Structure formats: C-alpha cells, structure tokens
Amino acid sequence: MINQNLHRDPTGLDTAQHRQLKLQVPVTDWALADKLNAMFVAATEFGDAAREFPIVFVRAGKEPDGSDAFAPIAVMGLAQNENLYVTHGRWRAQYMPAILRMYPFCIARIDDERFAICVDMAFAGISQTEGQPVFNEDGSQAPLLQGMQKQLETLEAEVQRTRLVGRRLNELGLLREMRFDATLPDGRQHSVDGFLTVDDEKATALPDNVVGELHRSGVLGLMHLHWASMGNMRRLLDWHVERGAAVPREGTATGATAAAAVGALSA
Numbered sequence: 001m002i003n004q005n006l007h008r009d010p011t012g013l014d015t016a017q018h019r020q021l022k023l024q025v026p027v028t029d030w031a032l033a034d035k036l037n038a039m040f041v042a043a044t045e046f047g048d049a050a051r052e053f054p055i056v057f058v059r060a061g062k063e064p065d066g067s068d069a070f071a072p073i074a075v076m077g078l079a080q081n082e083n084l085y086v087t088h089g090r091w092r093a094q095y096m097p098a099i100l101r102m103y104p105f106c107i108a109r110i111d112d113e114r115f116a117i118c119v120d121m122a123f124a125g126i127s128q129t130e131g132q133p134v135f136n137e138d139g140s141q142a143p144l145l146q147g148m149q150k151q152l153e154t155l156e157a158e159v160q161r162t163r164l165v166g167r168r169l170n171e172l173g174l175l176r177e178m179r180f181d182a183t184l185p186d187g188r189q190h191s192v193d194g195f196l197t198v199d200d201e202k203a204t205a206l207p208d209n210v211v212g213e214l215h216r217s218g219v220l221g222l223m224h225l226h227w228a229s230m231g232n233m234r235r236l237l238d239w240h241v242e243r244g245a246a247v248p249r250e251g252t253a254t255g256a257t258a259a260a261a262v263g264a265l266s267a
Contacts (some may be wrong), residue, residue, distance in 0.1 A: 008122040024125030031089040039075030042158035050229035056195040070166030084239040
C-alpha cells in the first residue's frame, strides 16, 4: 500500500539497479510524517490503535463492482497537514500504524496476482555505503528485505480483509456522515468533517441473526473498538490547542481526514 502523502518517490526494487542499496533503519526521525493527519489502519490493528487514536471510516475509491469502498483510518490531526503525534521528530504515541512502521518500504499491487516491493527513494536514510543492505552481493534478498517482504505481504492481505469490513458495514446501512465540533479556548468553533462513523442506534436495531453473524466474523468487536476510540478526539483537541495550530476564522477543517485517506489507499 502506497500513501502518496508519505511515500514521495516509491520505486520498485530491482536486483541489478539497487544491488548496492543500503538503508539506515529503523527510522528515528519521524519529521517525515509530520504532515500526515490520518493513516489507514487494518482490522488487526484496532485493539492497539483504539487506545491512541480516534478510528473513523472514509470513502476510499470503488470496489470492483463499482460500489463505494470504505476504509478505517486513525485520525492524527484536526487540520490539514497537521500530525499531532509527531513532536520535534519524535513519535509521541505508544503505538504506530503498520504502514508507518514499515517505512521506507511499501507495496504496490500490479494486478490481482502480482505486486512489487518498493522503497521511497526520497527517504533521507538511503545510502550506498551506510546502513543495512537490501540485497546480498549475489543479488539475493538480504535479511532486511526478506523480513520486510513477509510483513508487507501480511499487511496487504489484511488490507483486503479490512475492506470487506467496510463493505459489510455499508451493506447494513450502518455508516453515517459525522462531524466533530469543538469550542476552542478563545471561543471560536472548530469543526472536522468528511468522515463516517458506525451508527450505534442502527446497530442496536439489527436483527439477532445479523448481530450473531457480525460477532462470529469479528466485525462486532471492531465496531465496539471504533466507538471506544472516539474518546481520543478530546486528546487531539487538547494537543491542537497546545500546539497553537492556526485554524480558519470560520473554524472549519472540512474534508481534512477524507483527503488524507485518499492518499493512504492509493496503490
């Protein structure tokens, strides 16, 4: 999965072209992510992510049948180009979404059967002399690339599974447009919209057989984690005020999270 707001120059790895490529990893300076105000999270991440970030849903392109696709994202800022979880290059949360943990690597799907492992060539830690090698001298994958390929393949499978969760929620009519409104200390109103949440009233009214199906598939547990995570919006507001971020006079940040999600789901 390529995030256009993070992977500025994703390039497919080639044994001949990148034989001498070395990477200074793990990443220690996260200033490279300080403009990401949202990030895709897979269903398997909900348990950890819900303790740190608000998890909401956004429209994310189209399904193969032409219907709208929906995906969950972790909200990291209340304005465009604002990541409140990065301070002076340091990641301030205990959990980091998988896409970020795997940086500068990412995966690009070529078609339904094929994909390419890529590296962001804009990463400041790229070198020919220092860091961990990507390939061995004989052109085979070095341990760094072997381990990362397995993680990326696992994540890609989870991405597809997670999209099925969004699809099921939409089929049941449970996703609804949401707007977050808050009053800043100076009295101005600040709003963020462009995202969706699971309607708890509609969920409560579901037939027992559907609730049972959602429980067995794990979707019901994800719904509860999503609802619990929304309490983190207060933390974001406090951090937003603490940073003294500039907000428009009318107090809106319309579409901020939705715009980030489009980049997060490009491949």
